[in-house]
Amino acid sequence: MxxxxxxxxxxxxxxxxxxxxxxxxxxxxxxxxVLDPKGTVAEKQLGLIQLSVYIMTLVCVVVIGIFVYVxxxxxxxxxxxSIPEQVEGNTKLEILWTVIPIILLAIFAVPTVQKxxxxxxxxxxxxxxxxxKVTAHQYWWEFEYPDLDITTAQExxxxxxxxxxxxxxxxxxVHSFWVPKLAGKQDLIPGRTNTMWLDAHEPGVYKGRCAELxxxxxxxxxxxxxxxxxxxxxxxxxERQNPSSEPQNAQEAAGKEVxxxxxxSCHAIDGTDLKTSGDQGPNLAGFGNREKIAGLLEFxxxxxxxxxxxxxxxxxxxxxxxxxxxxxxxxDNLKEYLKSLQ
Amino acid sequence: xxxxxxxxxxxxxxxxxxxxxxxxxxxxxxxxxxNELLTMHGTTMIFFxxxxxxxxxxxxxxxxxxxxRDVAFPFLNALGFWLFLAGGILMNLGWIFGNxxxxxxxxxxxxxxxxxxAGPGIEYYVLGLQVSGIGTLIGGLNFLVxxxxxxxxxxxxxxxxxxxxxxxxxxxxxxxxFPALTAGLFLVMFDRIFGTAFFDVALGGNPxxxxxxxxxxxxxxxxxxxxxxxxxMSDVISTFAKKRLFxxxxxxxxxxxxxxxxxxxWAHHMFTVGMGPVPxxxxxxxxxxxxxxxxxxxxxxxxxxWGGKIQFTTAMLWAVGFIPxxxxxxxxxxxxxxPAADFQxxxxxxxxxxxxxxxxxxxxFGLFSGAYYWWPKMFGHKLNETLxxxxxxxxxxxxxxxxxxxxxxxLFGMPRRHFTYQAxxxxxxxxxxxxxxxxxxxxGTVVLLINIIVSAKKAVPAGNDPWDARxxxxxxxxxxxxxxxxxxxxVRALDAFWHEKMAGNKTLEPAEPxxxxxxxxxxxxxxxxxLGFFISGLGWVFRSVEVGxxxxxxxxxxxxxxSFNHDHGYYIPLKDIPDANNxxxxxxxx
Numbered sequence: 001m002x003x004x005x006x007x008x009x010x011x012x013x014x015x016x017x018x019x020x021x022x023x024x025x026x027x028x029x030x031x032x033x034v035l036d037p038k039g040t041v042a043e044k045q046l047g048l049i050q051l052s053v054y055i056m057t058l059v060c061v062v063v064i065g066i067f068v069y070v071x072x073x074x075x076x077x078x079x080x081x082s083i084p085e086q087v088e089g090n091t092k093l094e095i096l097w098t099v100i101p102i103i104l105l106a107i108f109a110v111p112t113v114q115k116x117x118x119x120x121x122x123x124x125x126x127x128x129x130x131x132x133k134v135t136a137h138q139y140w141w142e143f144e145y146p147d148l149d150i151t152t153a154q155e156x157x158x159x160x161x162x163x164x165x166x167x168x169x170x171x172x173x174v175h176s177f178w179v180p181k182l183a184g185k186q187d188l189i190p191g192r193t194n195t196m197w198l199d200a201h202e203p204g205v206y207k208g209r210c211a212e213l214x215x216x217x218x219x220x221x222x223x224x225x226x227x228x229x230x231x232x233x234x235x236x237x238x239e240r241q242n243p244s245s246e247p248q249n250a251q252e253a254a255g256k257e258v259x260x261x262x263x264x265s266c267h268a269i270d271g272t273d274l275k276t277s278g279d280q281g282p283n284l285a286g287f288g289n290r291e292k293i294a295g296l297l298e299f300x301x302x303x304x305x306x307x308x309x310x311x312x313x314x315x316x317x318x319x320x321x322x323x324x325x326x327x328x329x330x331x332d333n334l335k336e337y338l339k340s341l342q
Numbered sequence: 343x344x345x346x347x348x349x350x351x352x353x354x355x356x357x358x359x360x361x362x363x364x365x366x367x368x369x370x371x372x373x374x375x376x377n378e379l380l381t382m383h384g385t386t387m388i389f390f391x392x393x394x395x396x397x398x399x400x401x402x403x404x405x406x407x408x409x410x411r412d413v414a415f416p417f418l419n420a421l422g423f424w425l426f427l428a429g430g431i432l433m434n435l436g437w438i439f440g441n442x443x444x445x446x447x448x449x450x451x452x453x454x455x456x457x458x459x460a461g462p463g464i465e466y467y468v469l470g471l472q473v474s475g476i477g478t479l480i481g482g483l484n485f486l487v488x489x490x491x492x493x494x495x496x497x498x499x500x501x502x503x504x505x506x507x508x509x510x511x512x513x514x515x516x517x518x519x520f521p522a523l524t525a526g527l528f529l530v531m532f533d534r535i536f537g538t539a540f541f542d543v544a545l546g547g548n549p550x551x552x553x554x555x556x557x558x559x560x561x562x563x564x565x566x567x568x569x570x571x572x573x574x575m576s577d578v579i580s581t582f583a584k585k586r587l588f589x590x591x592x593x594x595x596x597x598x599x600x601x602x603x604x605x606x607x608w609a610h611h612m613f614t615v616g617m618g619p620v621p622x623x624x625x626x627x628x629x630x631x632x633x634x635x636x637x638x639x640x641x642x643x644x645x646x647x648w649g650g651k652i653q654f655t656t657a658m659l660w661a662v663g664f665i666p667x668x669x670x671x672x673x674x675x676x677x678x679x680x681p682a683a684d685f686q687x688x689x690x691x692x693x694x695x696x697x698x699x700x701x702x703x704x705x706x707f708g709l710f711s712g713a714y715y716w717w718p719k720m721f722g723h724k725l726n727e728t729l730x731x732x733x734x735x736x737x738x739x740x741x742x743x744x745x746x747x748x749x750x751x752x753l754f755g756m757p758r759r760h761f762t763y764q765a766x767x768x769x770x771x772x773x774x775x776x777x778x779x780x781x782x783x784x785x786g787t788v789v790l791l792i793n794i795i796v797s798a799k800k801a802v803p804a805g806n807d808p809w810d811a812r813x814x815x816x817x818x819x820x821x822x823x824x825x826x827x828x829x830x831x832x833v834r835a836l837d838a839f840w841h842e843k844m845a846g847n848k849t850l851e852p853a854e855p856x857x858x859x860x861x862x863x864x865x866x867x868x869x870x871x872x873l874g875f876f877i878s879g880l881g882w883v884f885r886s887v888e889v890g891x892x893x894x895x896x897x898x899x900x901x902x903x904x905s906f907n908h909d910h911g912y913y914i915p916l917k918d919i920p921d922a923n924n925x926x927x928x929x930x931x932x
Contacts, residue, residue, distance in 0.1 A: 030768035032755025034686045048683040056673035059637075063669050066644050071662065074583070076651040083844075084650050089589035089642075097641040098634060105630045108680065113623045115682035120619040138458075168616075173453045174549065176614060176689060180755040184685020187614045189550065190452060191543030194616035207767070211689040211757040213446045215453055216373035219760035296764075316373025 032180040032207045038227075039200045040163075041183035044115050051111060055104050119184075122195060123165035132156060133167045136175035136188040138214060139221040139315055140282055140295065150240045151270065153282030154295045156208075157226045159233035160200050168194040176212035179225050185211045200227035205291065216317030222295040243271030243285045244342045255337025258330045262323060269341060281320065287341040304335050344427045345395035348386050350787075351434065355383035357784055360744075360777040366765040376761035377444035378463070382437070384447030385467065389474055390430040392567040392705050397422070397481050399712045400509045400570065402720055404485060406815030406822060407503045409494025409831045409838075414487040415480075416862045417904070422481035424872035429474025432879050436466035443467035446759060448556055449530065451541040451549045456534050462883045468531045469879035475520055475527070476875070482516030485509055494814075495853040496833035500594065503813045503837075504587060507594055508573030511601040512566045518605065519562035526555035535885060550615060557608035565604040568700065569597060571708025572639060575661045578711050579643050581811045582658035583650030586837060589642040596635035596642075603632045613681040614688050622681040629679035636672055640665065655809070656730030660711035663738050664703060671699025674749065689759075692752030698745045710734075710790075717797075718804035722820045726800075729793035733786050740782025747776050812840035817850055825859040828919050858913040867907075871900040 037043045123129050127147070134156070135142040143156040158164045168177055170188035178185035183198035200206065210221035228236060247253040259267075270285035290299055294315060297303040308331065311320040326334065359379055362371045371379060405413055413419050436442035441461040445454035454464045489510045493502070502510075530552065532538040539545035541552055580587040587593060609617065609625040643665060652658070674696040678687050687693055710733075718724045751772050756763055763769045807816040817839045818827060829852030835841035842850050878893025 028768040028771050030754035031766060034753045034755065042686070045683050045686045048680055049677065049686065052677040052680060052683065056676060059673055060666075060669060063640060063644070064666050066641075066648075067665055070644055070647045071652065074647055074650050074652050076584075076653045080651065082651070084584050086586040087588060087645075087649065088586065089592065090645075093641075093645065094589050094592050094638065098638060101634050101637045105633060105676070108676070109627055109630055112626055112680040112682060116623050116626070116680075117619045119682050119685070173458055174450055176757075178689075178755075178757065180686065184682070185614050185688055186685070187616060189615065191548060192550075192616065207755070209755065209757050209760075213377065213450065213453065213759045215458060216377065218377070219757075219762045222764075 032209070034180045037181060038202060038204065038206065039182035039198050041119060041196075041198050042181055044119065045184050048111060048115055052108055055108055059101075059104070119196070121197060123197070129165050130159070130162060131165045131167065132158075133169065134177060134188065136168075136170045136172075136177070136210070136214075136221075138172050139210070139217040139318060141177075141208075141221070141223040142282065145237075148237055148241065150237065151283045152240070152286065153284075154292070155224050155226055155290060157228060157233065157236050158200060159230045160203055160227045161230070163197050163199045165197045166195065168196065173214050174212050175210050175214050175221070177208065178211040179206050179208040181206045182225060187212055198225075200225070203227050203229055203232075217315040220294075220296055220315050222292075224291060224295075226291075239342070240270075240286060243269075245269050245271040245285060245340075247337060248340060251333050252337045252340050254330075255333035255335070255340075258326065258334040259337055262326070262334075266320075284338065284341055288339045289342060301335060304338065305331060308334070344423075344430065345391050345398060348390035348430055349395070352383055352386035352391055353784060353787060355379050355386065357780055359383060360780040362761060363763070363773045364777045366763050366767070366770050368762060372761050374444050377446070377759070378436075378442035380759055381443045381446050381449075381467070382433070385433065385443070385471070386430075387701070388447060388563065388567070389471060389478075390426070390433075392701065392709070393478060394423075394426050395709050396512075396567060396570045396705070397426075397478075399505075399574070399709070399716060400485060402716055403712075403815055404506050404509050405488060405492070406719075406818070406826060407506045407813050408489060408492065408497050409814050409827060409833060410488060410492035411826050411830075411859070412862075413484050414492055415484050417865065417868060418480045418484050420865075421868035421871060422477040422484065424868050425477025425480075425875060426474045428872045428876040428879075429470045429472075429477065432473060432876060432883075433466045433470030435880075435883075436463055441466075448560070449552075450556075451530065451533070451552045454530060454552075455541060462885075464530070464534060465883040465885075468527050468534070469882055472524065472527050472531070473872075473875050473879050475524055478516055479520045479524075482513040482520070485513040486517065489513075494827075494830050494833050497838070500591065501833055501836045501838070503573075504576035504590075504593055504597075505570065505573035508569040508571075508576075508597055511597050512569045515562045515566045515569075515601055515604060519559045519566065522555050523559035526552055526559065529555070531882065535882060550612075553612055553615065554608070557611045558605075561608040561611065562601075562604045564697075564700070565600060567705045568708075569601065571664075571705045571712075572597065574708045574712040574715070575643065575664055576646075577813065578657050578661040578715050579646050580837075581715075581809055582653045582655060582661070583647045584653075584810075585646055585650040586812075586840075587642065588645040588648070589638070590836060592638055593642055596638045599635040600632060603628060603635075607632065610679060610684075613684045619681075626679050626681050630676055633672065633676050640669060640672075655714070656725070656727055656734060657711050657714035657809075659731065659734045660707050660714065663734065664707040664711070667699060667703030667707065667738075667741070670746075671696060671703050674699065687752065689757055690752035691748045691756050691758055694758045695745045695748035695752060698741075698748070702741055702745070710737075715809070716815075718808045719815055719820050719822070721798070721801075722803055723797060723801045724804045724808060725797045726793050729789055729796065733789040733793060735786075736789060737783050737786030740779045740784075740786055743779025743782060744776050745779070747772050747779070751776065807839075810843075812837035814838050814850070817842075823920075825861065825914060825919075828859070829856055830854050856916065856919070858915050859919065860911055860913055862911040863909050865907075865909075867900055867904050871897055871904075874900060 037046050123131055131146060133144040133146055140153055142153050144151045168186055168188045170190045175188045176185045177188060182200055186194050186196040204227055206225040208223040208225055210218060247256050266280035268279060268283050270283060293299055293303050293307050297307065307314055309324040310322055311318050312322060358371060362368050362376060441463045443463045443466050445459055445464060449467055452458055489506060529540040533540055539547045541547045541549045576587055576593060607625055607629045609621060610629045613622050678684050678696060714725055714730055751769060754769060756769050804820055806819055814831060831850035832853035838850060874893050874896030877896065878890050881889025881893055
């Protein structure tokens with residue numbers, strides 16, 4: 001008996017540690033929480049999650065209630081060697097715990113089906129809606145606005161309060177598009193086009209992640225959805241349709257030269273004579289305005305140089321070759337040019 | 343033994359994963375290395391730990407529980423074991439030669455294709471699983487035939503112990519599920535080695551075919567490893583509550599229903615593939631339906647204990663710990679069944695938490711429970727109870743610490759299979775707690791190993807029936823003689839042994855006169871047949887057609903030899919069947 005008590009005490013102590021740890025975890029602010037939706041889709045999904053949590057908590061409370069009662073009430077007492085009555089079963093009880101779960105599941109199934117259909121709504125035929133074609137590459141994201149003639153990478157800009165219809169495609173392997181605060185995920189599969197829609201209620205930067213194992217840098221295939229007030233969005237569209245990508249001074253011009261020799265077989269830049277070149281890497285139009293380098297690093301000179309010199313160290317398995325052979329001067333010029341892309 | 347060894351490998355892989363995730367942007371094991379780690383961890387745990395250990399317990403208990411001398415096909419049984427071991431070794435060779443599979447245990451194409459996973463990594467996966475898969479398939483067949491054909495007189499289907507029932511249904515699932523895996527593995531192998539294009543979009547293939555084939559196998563697989571665990575729980579709980587299993591018949595039908603529905607729901611792993619709302623809804627409702635028979639089981643277990651006299655042995659602790667754990671895993675399963683909500687859960691740590699609750703809280707707890715329960719039957723001595731309880735509490739608490747938190751890690755936006763997270767994602771502390779929990783589980787496992795050694799050193803004889811149990815296996819000596827029952831017993835009720843004990847009998851009434859017992863001859867052929875498969879597998883891994891074909895020739899050769907082998911076994915003469923059983927009067931007493 002005393003040994004049993006000791007084990008109980010140990011167990012209680014460890015449970016306490018676990019609870020304290022849980023409380024402490026609350027101090028950190030998760031920035032991609034599904035439980036803090038900022039768009040209609042994520043709200044609908046949270047609604048379902050909440051409903052299921054209520055039902056499932058009910059189930060757990062009943063089961064664990066009976067469980068605890070049984071364990072305490074029917075412990076074998078020392079010295080009691082009697083044989084308990086051998087019960088076969090009880091048809092009424094068994095029917096009861098068959099029917100009740102069926103009812104609970106029906107309560108959950110109806111809104112599930114409803115919402116599954118509403119999330120699958122397609123873009124309206126008349127073409128008024130904002131459409132974005134999302135193309136996933138190992139390990140970066142391309143966003144094309146076919147009606148606006150804009151292509152960006154890593155950052156998808158959308159107006160608040162408006163539904164955006166996405167067409168999802170992949171250039172290489174299976175990826176999955178996920179912005180937890182705005183909408184659940186949808187896979188991007190080579191050879192097919194999937195669709196989904198989302199919206200954002202308020203302006204903000206919402207983190208997105210690739211959710212399907214896609215190779216070495218799967219964990220680093222990050223992107224952002226930037227929601228702006230409609231007027232601001234209009235302005236962004238205007239800027240992006242008339243990008244200022246021409247060099248303004250000698251250093252930038254020299255940088256452009258370095259770019260043409262080293263980078264343009266993979267990267268195009270809208271608004272320049274380089275527009276028609278490579279599409280292996282992201283289109284660099286507006287690069288100077290990006291929040292992050294490669295979707296990961298804070299945008300500053302040091303990180304930019306590090307990325308250009310050793311991309312493999314930052315993103316394992318990336319297709320970008322390293323440019324560590326450039327002279328310091330060439331490197332500086334290139335960086336200036338890249339930063340000037342607006 | 344093999345399964346235990348792989349359990350340690352798989353566990354170490356898990357620890358490495360958790361160490362990498364201790365800090366944001368940790369660079370301990372990144373990129374492809376991490377992908378190899380998670381692939382090998384998942385594959386090892388499912389195929390080389392859960393399945394073989396369950397098979398081991400089935401081998402111990404099923405023939406005894408139905409009063410049979412052995413399994414129906416001892417040759418196939420040996421072959422199945424060697425194939426599993428060869429498959430496991432073949433796959434782990436990837437570590438030694440520096441190129442382990444890296445496309446996840448689901449091995450989705452195209453990342454598993456040549457273009458995105460160069461080198462022989464995926465070949466280890468494809469051929470290792472193919473080889474061990476043959477072993478599993480014949481193992482399943484063997485148990486089906488054994489249970490159908492070799493039951494003792496009076497052991498009707500509705501008198502079979504629940505573990506035998508669940509093994510039976512699991513074997514049937516193996517029979518139907520594994521061919522889908524075999525076919526899929528062949529397609530991948532042909533795409534990679536012979537340049538076919540089943541999955542290559544550019545040449546008219548379709549990568550989604552693999553996902554369907556994989557999950558048509560993969561979902562029933564979950565039930566293949568959980569149903570026998572349910573059976574263990576049923577036997578253990580009724581033994582230590584000293585009560586007949588509540589609602590036996592509904593338990594049996596729930597088992598069959600779960601097995602059947604298991605085949606209907608594979609596409610719930612593919613809600614985000616873009617199948618459209620109609621298939622998604624259909625698969626959602628079918629999936630939710632599984633909760634009903636599972637719920638029936640849980641309530642039956644609770645009411646088996648109700649009114650009983652519960653003894654908290656270690657085996658029972660695992661069974662009792664299983665109930666709330668599995669219920670948690672079950673309810674998150676229902677949550678995942680809703681497509682619209684699953685768009686958020688899918689491929690996040692929420693899913694990781696869910697299936698570890700089911701697979702550890704169900705299968706592993708079941709395996710531990712079964713191990714403590716049948717240990718005296720297997721080896722003649724019990725495992726130490728004090729160490730056993732330490733093992734339970736360390737592992738149980740560590741488990742919940744590791745995985746309960748992962749539900750939140752998932753809801754807070756961390757996808758599964760990510761080798762890192764960013765410092766500003768707000769996920770650091772949660773991940774650290776999870777890692778600490780994993781170490782608790784590891785320490786618990788070390789305690790188990792110590793327990794096994796310590797108990798074996800003392801080896802206090804446990805007697806035939808140390809738990810005062812209910813089913814046939816406890817009616818004969820521990821460990822059982824090689825022929826199990828000297829005389830096939832006559833079964834007169836459910837819980838046959840308990841029935842006889844209550845009627846005041848010490849053993850069961852025999853159903854046949856005592857006579858010489860026929861035994862199969864020991865043979866090395868299964869080993870050599872497996873060696874053939876292994877050589878062939880290695881040949882394909884290194885893309886040497888000659889070696890690949892050579893191995894297969896060897897397999898055919900051994901089959902040929904076996905076919906013309908006229909050794910029909912031997913008889914154990916009456917004089918070698920010892921004491922008590924040797925007295926024909928003794929059995930007749932009942």
